Amino acid sequence: MNGQSENQVNVVKSIIEGSTTIESIDEFKNILQTAHDDPALLRIYADLLVQKGVYEDAANMYREAVEHFVASGMMLPAIFCKIQEWSNIRSSDRECRAIYSGLRDIETDEIAVYNFFARMTYSELFAVMGELEPIHVQAGVLVKKPEDPEKDICFVVSGVLSETTYQGSEEEEGGVKKVTENLTENHFLGDIYPFEEERSASSVVEAITDVEALTISKADLVRVCRKYPNVEFLTMELSDTRSASGGRRTYQQIRASTRYQLQTKVTLKIFPDEEGTSALVLNGFTEDISLGGSCIRLGEKYWTGSLTEMVGKDVKILITVPKVSAGIDAMGKIAWKREVSYEGRKTVLIGVQFKEMTKDNFEFLKRHSYVGDGEQDMIYSLWESYVKS
């Protein structure tokens, strides 16, 4: 790729990510010449045309974006753009039939929201779409808090929200547990079914990034369901995808333990099984430490030897920590060992599970977590959503 086209690709990317804003229609047209089939870009251009009051061109551009979104299998952005198109110019029946057919052809891949829309008849789909309202939520906005009445369903089109619930009670073993999940595109929130029950929110929902979503109020949905009973059936199924996981979504689990990095020198004293044999003393560096244990990279000169026999042995571990003059010491057990290549050299990693530690040392490790719980939870939930295969 030459430098110029590379730059253009970067410009397109930055426009889509929102870090670059183009205010001029002519300038945008130039950029579109290199990426005329990118639906996200077309959609941003259509938004610009609306801002400039060029409604007919905007509607055409939204229509084009819808076609590309459908072709890319992106159902919610397609519906979002179609509704934007309608707010400028109403589509013909033929166009509506085409989008209906396109949406039904999208591979649903077990995505609950896709199943909800794809299984509607033509009339049902457009009755629901007619009530959907596009919304924009800025990063940092609190969307919902416990006890707020549940009065709509919100389908996430783009962006990330975090949903935090508190499970269990003080009386139960383990007490109250805080669970944070991320809602990204194709997820939904809103616990409104059965319609006759007045429900209230049990979680805190906050926009982490700017979010675009489609919402439909409970009142409007009830009205549609009276006319089209199949929509109520589909709403019930959609609702079941939440309750099947105890009111929570199935796509996300948050790790329980805190693990943080504290790369420092460590001395291990491995106790022998037989009496009369002296303990083996090894040195190394910690790779990371959690309250439950530590991963230790042994010094290079110790990588050979009878390491297999080490697993299961009791060990006393002394970790050098600058702020604790005596270091942190703990009793533990070697749980695993692995031979690895570390930047070109062979070395050995071992995992030590802590069994005993003084309260002071425990508190020290706890307080010196380099990453807070919120950050850690967010990293793990984003990893689940964005990276995990």
Added chain:
Amino acid sequence: METAPQIWAVGGGKGGVGKSTVSTLLAFWLARMGNDTILMDVDLGGANIHTFMGIKSPPRTLNDFIAKRYDSLEDISIETEVENLRIICGACDILTLANPHVAQKAKIIQNLPKLKAKYIVLDLGAGTSFNVLDFFLVAHRKIIVLTPQPISIQNAYAFVRNAVYRRLSRLSSQRPYLQALVRTAMDTNNELRVKTIRDLYQVIEDSQGKDVMNDLEYEIDKIRPQVITNMITNPKDKNAGRVIQLVAEKYLMIHPTNLGGVVFDRQLNNVITEMTPLTTLVKSSEAFASVYDLVMKLI
């Protein structure tokens, strides 16, 4: 007229994510594009860049500069087989330089701009010690390398978080009360209930005034890490950088760039294990091609 070199620092927290490999490949491409480039090993606890370049026993290292056996960093630089590329080797003696005194670190940092090169690529050590962070913060391009595993992402984030707090701490060094606030906030379970940099700015604004807060915010906003995901084996892996981006935007109020990824290259791994110079692979390595694209984005 000679201009000061542009410094690129490559860090990332965890050992084994490929910081040295990425540093070497970045420096290689910069040199290959005709730029005088110096690859400098500031992994002071485990220097190894020289082995990546096929040099078993470097004749001169940073140790010689610190020990005043040579007057300048320029004098300890070593030519390599790659045209336009020199290296400055780290100290191989772990005990001597793993924890350099403040003055020694300052001496190295102060001498960086005097090097006669267009680009200096710093290969930082693992961990988030002040020594590593200070080299990172002094660089024009602050590059973070991670792998797609969650623990690596977390460590890379911890590195960025510590860099932000280190900068805040330095900026507030003349104001004891402000520095105490920053130090308190760094403890994730602090009594001020500060969870994010936004919270900290609010506390600072309330106690020190809006101007002080604005100055700090302006300086911290300049930390723009550029994230590279190494050892990519499937397309979703390169979103690891996006994770850092989103978490840092929310909690640290900085704006990292997700630069892209370097594909996992078994050949490269084998070469590293055999201690053959990395640069012998250039024509057949997918990782080399990935890094070329990254360099094009960075220059």
